[in-house]
Amino acid sequence: MAWRNAPPVLTFLESYDLSRKKLVSFNTHEGSGQSETVSEIAASAPNAEMLKDIAIQGKVVQEDVKRTGELLADWLCETGLN
């Protein structure tokens, strides 16, 4: 997904009926967090269920694998996907 927006992904989402589908946005960033990504995805897939998203700073991923694992584990619990 491109930084801050995702036209190809949004076109994909708008092309299919995503009723009963679960969507989750996860990304790395260096300050922008999810930006408008989550609201854009939700608007492009109004019938889908949006699960809890996660945005982890890329610096953390690169420098602290243990912390990254903890963040991902907590996030998976929150989504119910674990």
Ligand SMILES: Cc1cc2nc3c(=O)[nH]c(=O)nc-3n(C[C@H](O)[C@H](O)[C@H](O)COP(=O)(O)O)c2cc1C
């Ligand atoms: C919502 C969103 C916000 C992002 N914010 C930043 C940012 O603040 N700074 C940055 O350097 N990259 C940012 N990125 C880029 C990602 O860190 C990453 O490099 C990019 O999504 C490509 O990852 P991939 O090769 O795994 O697809 C952002 C990406 C997304 C989707």
